[in-house]
Structures are given as C-alpha cells and as structure tokens.
Amino acid sequence: MSTATLSPSAPLTLTSGAVSELKKLKEQQEISDDFGLRVGVEGGGCAGMNYILGFDQKKEGDSEYDIDGIRVFMNKAHGLYLAGMEIDFKSGLDARGFTFNNPNASSTCGCGSSFSA
Secondary structure (H helix, E strand, O other), rough: OOOOOOOOOOOEEEOOHHHHHHHHHHOOOOOOOOEEEEEEEEOOOOOOOEEEEEEEEEOEEEEEEEEEEEEEEEEEHHHHHOOOOOOEEEEEOOOOEEEEEEOOEEOOOOOOEEEEE
C-alpha cells in the first residue's frame, strides 16, 4: 500500500460541527478508511454551479488534505472555485444540513447549494 501524499494546507475549512457530523456519518454508514470526503463543483443548479460533497475514493488528478482527521479529496481544477470556502453543519430548527460559505461566489441561490463565480 502506498503512502498518501498530502498537500500542505487545505484551501477550504471544515467547522467543528461539520467534522463531528462527517465522522458520525462515516461510522453510521460503515465507510471504509480508503474513502475520503470529496468536495468539488459541477455545472448545473439554479445559479450555474452545484457543490459536490460526499464520500468517495481518491481519483487521478485529486489533491488530498487532512482536515481534523477527515481525508478530503478535491480535483485540482476545482481549487479556483473553492479556495477559502468554509463548510459547516447546521442542526437548528430553521435549517439542518451542510452549508457552504464561499467567498468566491458572486451570487448564490436561495437554497445555498449552487452558486456562480
């Protein structure tokens, strides 16, 4: 088994609430250690681009980061759109789920899951 090459510092951050929820999800779904959290973007959504967030295996062209014990995979080309982004987990009465605070977004949609840059 080869050792993972970690990039020096992640271009995005996970809040303690997001880290806690991700670790809980990984344990509940019995996701193996060769999977990490994929963060990225794809075309679509009402504002032009959707966020990608889910457990996945590392692919060619990915950068790998360790954020508070969470393996994070990101396609190198997505760094332009995700640099400086903060991912949080809300569990309040008004909202529940992962939220994206992206300083690169020139506009976001009402649901917060898509943006334009």
